[in-house]
Amino acid sequence: MASFALGKYIPYKTPIHRMDPRVKVLGMIFLMVAVFFSYSTFSMTFSVMGAIALFIIVIMIISKTSFLKLLRSLKSLWFMIIFLLIIYVVVPKNDVTEMHVAFAIKGYNFYWESFLDAARILLRLVLMIGLSMVLTATTSPLDLTYALEWYMTPLKVIGFPAHIIAMTISLALRFIPTILEDVNRIMKAQTSRGVDFEHGGFGKKIKAIISLIIPLFVSAFIRSDELANAMECRGYDPNGKRTKYRKMHFKWSDALALVVVAAILGGCIYMKVINFDLFNILLGEGAVL
Amino acid sequence: MSKILEVKNLQFSYEKETPVIKDVSFDVEEGSYVCLIGHNGSGKSTLAKILAGLLSDWEGSVKVFGLEVNRDNIREIRSKLGLVFQNPDNQFVGSTVRDDMAFGLENRRIPTEEMDGIINKYAGEAGMIQFLDSSPENLSGGQKQRVAIAGILAINPDLIIYDEATSMLDPSGKKDILSLTLKLKEENPRLTVFSITHDVEEAWRADKVIVFNHGEIVLEGTPTEVFSHTKELQEIRLEAPFIISLINALRKQGIDIPDSIKTEEELEDFLCR
Ligand SMILES: Nc1ncnc2c1ncn2[C@@H]1O[C@H](COP(=O)(O)OP(=O)(O)O)[C@@H](O)[C@H]1O
Ligand SMILES: [Mg+2]
Numbered sequence: 001m002a003s004f005a006l007g008k009y010i011p012y013k014t015p016i017h018r019m020d021p022r023v024k025v026l027g028m029i030f031l032m033v034a035v036f037f038s039y040s041t042f043s044m045t046f047s048v049m050g051a052i053a054l055f056i057i058v059i060m061i062i063s064k065t066s067f068l069k070l071l072r073s074l075k076s077l078w079f080m081i082i083f084l085l086i087i088y089v090v091v092p093k094n095d096v097t098e099m100h101v102a103f104a105i106k107g108y109n110f111y112w113e114s115f116l117d118a119a120r121i122l123l124r125l126v127l128m129i130g131l132s133m134v135l136t137a138t139t140s141p142l143d144l145t146y147a148l149e150w151y152m153t154p155l156k157v158i159g160f161p162a163h164i165i166a167m168t169i170s171l172a173l174r175f176i177p178t179i180l181e182d183v184n185r186i187m188k189a190q191t192s193r194g195v196d197f198e199h200g201g202f203g204k205k206i207k208a209i210i211s212l213i214i215p216l217f218v219s220a221f222i223r224s225d226e227l228a229n230a231m232e233c234r235g236y237d238p239n240g241k242r243t244k245y246r247k248m249h250f251k252w253s254d255a256l257a258l259v260v261v262a263a264i265l266g267g268c269i270y271m272k273v274i275n276f277d278l279f280n281i282l283l284g285e286g287a288v289l
Numbered sequence: 290m291s292k293i294l295e296v297k298n299l300q301f302s303y304e305k306e307t308p309v310i311k312d313v314s315f316d317v318e319e320g321s322y323v324c325l326i327g328h329n330g331s332g333k334s335t336l337a338k339i340l341a342g343l344l345s346d347w348e349g350s351v352k353v354f355g356l357e358v359n360r361d362n363i364r365e366i367r368s369k370l371g372l373v374f375q376n377p378d379n380q381f382v383g384s385t386v387r388d389d390m391a392f393g394l395e396n397r398r399i400p401t402e403e404m405d406g407i408i409n410k411y412a413g414e415a416g417m418i419q420f421l422d423s424s425p426e427n428l429s430g431g432q433k434q435r436v437a438i439a440g441i442l443a444i445n446p447d448l449i450i451y452d453e454a455t456s457m458l459d460p461s462g463k464k465d466i467l468s469l470t471l472k473l474k475e476e477n478p479r480l481t482v483f484s485i486t487h488d489v490e491e492a493w494r495a496d497k498v499i500v501f502n503h504g505e506i507v508l509e510g511t512p513t514e515v516f517s518h519t520k521e522l523q524e525i526r527l528e529a530p531f532i533i534s535l536i537n538a539l540r541k542q543g544i545d546i547p548d549s550i551k552t553e554e555e556l557e558d559f560l561c562r
Contacts, residue, residue, distance in 0.1 A: 181426075235393060245395055
């Protein structure tokens with residue numbers, strides 16, 4: 001099966017796995033926002049981000065999310081990362097006169113701040129990927145769908161079909177492996193008929209892809225037609241009332257988790273708003289960057 | 290005995306001028322096992338869809354459980370009817386066996402607290418209890434069809450329709466589903482099974498066989514009656530079950546074999562006596 005960028009659900013039985021998916025989704029959004037703040041100074045920014053990183057590492061350890069996978073997903077992004085870092089280092093973002101020169105090559109200045117900026121972006125990226133990995137590794141796609149449906153429920157008032165969208169997403173998730181199997185089967189069938197998916201020029205590649213896409217679409221339409229029949233036969237009425245097999249349970253531990261994450265976000269917002277600088281207080285004016 | 294299915298002068302076409310079902314009438318008694326056999330494209334699936342209310346604009350009368358199939362009755366009919374389709378993948382709605390069985394219960398507004406009990410009971414009956422948390426990619430075709438059957442059993446049906454439910458399965462999967470069906474019928478004599486099939490061995494075990502060709506019924510009766518028309522069957526290129534050919538061949542040799550003999554074992558016993 002194709003591996004998705006952010007990794008798959010791993011059904012361990014950890015406290016993070018057992019958390020209410022709604023809390024996990026909201027918690028992840030809170031932490032992502034917190035990660036995105038910059039504070040009065042670089043040292044403050046890095047300290048706060050370091051603290052959040054530590055928190056995320058603890059969550060990853062509890063939830064048995066693999067660090068190796070995190071590194072691997074970074075590996076697939078290396079090109080983008082290097083490109084980003086080069087841009088940041090070569091093109092100073094702010095007013096150059098207020099920045100500190102790290103070194104110069106042939107009269108072109110490189111600034112400390114640029115390197116720190118780049119490091120900040122890199123750290124953010126890693127933390128965001130880590131967070132989304134924790135979410136997807138500990139929450140089954142179906143639970144995620146339910147959580148999203150729950151958040152979209154208020155929109156039902158204005159006629160937004162949250163339950164239909166949730167059903168559509170869960171069906172799409174259910175059929176991804178089936179369709180991938182189709183892809184494999186059709187590719188093999190076409191290869192045995194002489195289609196070459198790996199070699200040949202642009203024109204040939206396009207032809208090969210078309211020989212895959214068309215049967216794939218035909219098969220997908222047949223599948224969806226039969227699926228619709230089967231669902232209707234089993235009494236599905238998209239607009240009718242249905243009971244729910246999987247109910248989400250908001251537990252005390254979920255409330256606690258939510259309070260902790262909200263406190264982290266609240267603290268971050270507060271520090272940002274008052275321009276808090278711990279190092280200034282401890283070490284005096286202008287001691288660090 | 291009451292009639293579960295009553296079809297009178299049914300005619301249907303998807304496109305005008307090309308009738309797919311031409312003037313079909315038949316009945317199915319409560320508690321019977323009826324097989325419909327016929328070639329690809331003879332309109333069998335179309336008939337099944339009409340019975341389940343998945344098509345509209347036919348001519349004639351179709352009654353299920355004594356109720357005319359129409360908009361007003363369809364909900365009630367479907368609450369007691371289960372249809373198992375040919376392709377095991379395309380009727381698997383949930384991401385696990387458990388969720389798939391729950392899908393039908395959710396639609397029928399069964400309270401959440403009762404669902405697990407029902408799911409466990411009927412998954413057990415269909416022999417899928419140890420697979421409750423498996424996802425469809427990890428199940429064989431036969432197991433997926435078992436799940437479909439379990440999902441139907443969970444709504445306590447009066448009628449199960451199979452539309453070539455075993456034609457995509459390997460021989461052991463076929464046998465498996467057939468013996469499960471026979472077991473269910475034994476446990477609940479009121480259960481009616483209407484099975485569209487290519488499997489003449491299955492038809493041989495039925496109470497009644499209907500042979501379909503080009504949207505028309507060409508033969509109808511007990512398996513013994515129907516399969517004695519070897520010539521008509523050959524004309525539409527359907528083969529009689531092996532046991533029938535064997536009995537016919539033996540009779541030609543002058544051995545008198547009673548009609549009561551249905552299986553190879555019984556024949557063996559009879560001949561050895
Ligand atoms: N959705 C459809 N639209 C138009 N024609 C159809 C459709 N489904 C089936 N047919 C046609 O109706 C005929 C009977 O099909 P079907 O009932 O699937 O036969 P069977 O199940 O016996 O193989 C075939 O000729 C087929 O091409
Ligand atoms: Mg068919």
